[in-house]
Amino acid sequence: MNKIKIATRGNSYQVIIGYKVSKYLSHELRDKKIFFITDKNVYKLHKETIDRIYASCKQKEVYTFTATEKNKNFNELEKILNQLTIKNFQRDSIIVAIGGGIVGDIAGFAAAIFMRGIKFIQLPTTLLAAVDSSVGGKTGINYKGTKNLIGSFHQPSLVLADTGFFDTLPKEEIICGIGEIIKYGFISTTKMFDFISDNFQKVLDLDYFVIDRIVAESIRIKGAVVKADEKELGLRKILNFGHTFAHAFEVSSGHKIKHGQAVIIGIACALILSKNKHLIKADEFNRAIQLIDKVKPFVLINGINKNDLIQIMMRDKKNRDGKIKFVLLKSIGEVLIDVEARDSEILKAINSALELFKDKNEIV
Template identity: 40%
Template sequence: MPSIQLKTPTASYEITIGSGLIKTLPRRLARLKNGRPFRPFLVTSSEIWGLWGRQVSAAFGKEQPTVLFLPAGEKHKRLRTVESLLEQLAAAGADRDALLVAFGGGVVGDVTGFLAAIYMRGVSYVQVPTTLLAQVDSSIGGKTGVNLAAGKNLVGSFHHPLAVLADTDLLKTLPLAELRAGLQESIKAGIIRDPKLFRYLENNAEAVLKGDAKALTHVVAASVRVKADVVANDERESGLRMILNYGHTLGHAIEAATGYKQLLHGEAVGWGSIAATHLGLMRGMIGQADADRMIQLILRYGPLTPATVRAAKLVDLTANDKKNRSGTLNYVLPAAIGKAVVVRDVTRDELLEAAGWMLEQMKSAGRNSKKKSEKKRR
């Protein structure tokens, strides 16, 4: 069972990856608290609880956690949701001994982490991610927060969990579209820092997409190592950690432009990664062969849902990106398979060109999908 230690100047914790972890959840929580008293509060969505609530309840036995629910979906990752959950914690008598457990995908993890950061000026929490995307990316590194109408994750804080428990059994109920979307974050990890992971995803696509346990465990562990290594070297995103946002600048813009309703987060990141790859090619930072491999791998793990949006609108929305400094857009581009750099002189015209090219690929994907559907109907 892979266990990866993440150490930063302010925190040190384990990310455990394996099968059946939720069966031992109460014991693991007690171990994390080192015999100190605690009261567990599990934050989840009704959909996740409907799939796994019985198993979690069975693991806790007579001493059940207090379960708090938040509505599923990115549109509920807002301050009003946080306020509601804070009131529920207070009404349930949660104090400084409260231990929050984020049991869900990226939205649940981000919101729960933010709750833990601000309730009574900070309580402990544990991440138990239930989606591939959350297991390989969002549950790790201590970033917490919610969205504003102006953009994603503009309100939040850095607050590390006591541990991350990535139970690969939870992926068995994950819809294929969400599995594919989550794998875009693993592809990103390969592009920016791990050429071996990139090649593994190239050579083992069939097994990974079938949900083969061994293949998925390998991918999750390799992706986590990338994230942990980057975070350990740049906890507060002052430099290196920005590379983890590869594909996210235009990806977040696509999500905002479509009201967070048309695409899964990983799909938007996939399209954003395609745009970033094209921009790197335009600038001569990578060769055609590497660019082709990157784009082909992203599409291999699709299909990615297309969106109807204008290039100018997407570029305008990048003005609210968190990577911006002093009004300058910092953009993550590929330098090779396994290496990415932060570029600080990308122009609006370059972004328009990359976004326009990406939108053409979306149109092509949409046409191909329509043709396949027509063939099936025949």
Template identity: 40%
Template sequence: MIKMSINLGERSYPIYIATNYADIGKSIASARLSGKMVLITDTNVDMHQADECINALKESGYDVHKYVIAAGEENKNLDTVNEIYRYLVKQKLERNSVLIALGGGVVGDITGFVAATFLRGINFVQVPTTLIAQADSSVGGKVGVDFEGSKNIIGAFYQPRLVYINVNSLKTLPKREVQAGLAEVVKHGIIKDRDFFDYVEYNLNKIFEFKEDVLQFTARANCSIKGSVVEEDEREGGLRAILNFGHTIGHAVESVSGFQLLHGECVSIGMVGAFKMAQHLGMVDAKESDRVIGLLERIGLPTGIKGMDVDKVFAQMYHDKKIKNNKLVFILPKRIGEVLQISIDDTALIKEVLQELAQ
């Protein structure tokens, strides 16, 4: 088992990268968590992962209650949060209680938000089971829900007490979920680590074959890249904004699609849009753009929005959190491995890029 840490002073926490759930109880004990435990998962993960995880916890002497929510981004809302609150009140949870998020980004975001707000804050543990959650959303403390069609518009910064990654949980995923998760993996290479981008490009087939050593290296690299950013800028005052690469357009596409497209699929489209915009601004070489688009296509991710209403996407972008002084904030690439944050008020340029994505 690999152990690494996110260093945030009194909010620091470990990340464990394993190949099963055998050590999850020992990991929780190391964090000195001992209150009542509720494992929150969704209907998909419950079928494939919950029993194994709960049995491992019971073997370590923990009494764990389970609460299952309906799977899907459309359920990441305050109604679901309220249902969980009612359950926790019924279970008489206390300040030292622990919520365990077993699932993908939706489960992690909801559970973290509930933990941040219930009794003014209780402990929670991230156990991500999707590639997108293992690569990105389980680390860093961003938690929240969607509201009236706007993505993650209600939320908080609230760090978990630990993250436990079982890379073999990825074997239970549909291929489309793995492909979507790889968008965030590619993103990390683009924003901060060209060598990691090269690694993913070279080892893509091994990732799809679920080679344990490759999955563990990938998880460690992702957590290291994201962790280094979060350690420097926990609450997105500056550097952390680079993690939003591909998200300014991506979140709008996700909302306009009615969440029929997966988050990673939308980030893929957003990254292509960012490269197109950077090319228009003379920031990035066309060869770099072609290489990124080529990798996304090899993965099987969408790279455009053909058939989608461009005007709706444009309008939705202005309902996003990434706006400053009525200007959209984009993270744009200079090259693979380096990006910049830029505010853009040239609406004609933004619409031109969206039109190109729609072709």
């Protein structure tokens, strides 16, 4: 079991990582009124574990929904807020999110705005949510075709990353988690990069020794960045490496492409754009692309509409002065933020990246 403390200006909390650590939750929930939000799919797969958690609290309500990008919306949020209101939840009540990033993002946002903010606890059940979305306090929903357009920064009060949930993850979801994990490899240190590269197959096979270490290391990296820049005024932008492209792929495909897999192609685009703009040296680029080559065979992409991509990127939250801003790479661990590019450069990078994945693609 690993314990990591995340410290932000207004709040500090523990992230506990390990097999079956969700059993520690009952202690936190005793004597509190709890609103559980979970994903139908996760409940079905982990009924016994989740029922045990429910049974540990006397006062509770349960809200279960189908976690999809299309349901990460106002309608679902309103239903949650409605239940919190009619069931008389109060300022000292706690929301507990049990699920992947979609459950965590919407539950966290409900907690951020109900009564101007109540406590919430994250139990990430996907690898992606454990290494990334459950930590750092970004919460929100998709709005009018833009990912995470409406949201708030609201830190959880506890994160329990129970790796036992991963036992039922399909391979495509493990790959999604790997998408965010390789991001940490590119933006942090060559040591992390090499560890991920050397242990890629073990992560894919859910070797729990490696998983525990990689989840803990990813959270340590994210925690340090969030501590330095909680509200993304500068440094935190590095966590968006590959994401400007990724969000456009997700939206243009009508969310047929999963977030984590879109991040992998997005990172490939960002690397190619870095090379084309002569920001990264050839040997460093080749080293970086070798990791993409390892992951590539497992990525499934379809439904990208190339004509829409620039238009979608224009609506990205990170843009300033009407210009799309990219996070690019100078070398492994050396990241450049707020880099601008011409439309022609952006499209060239996308075309080259999609060429890399060409046997995996059904481009519209």
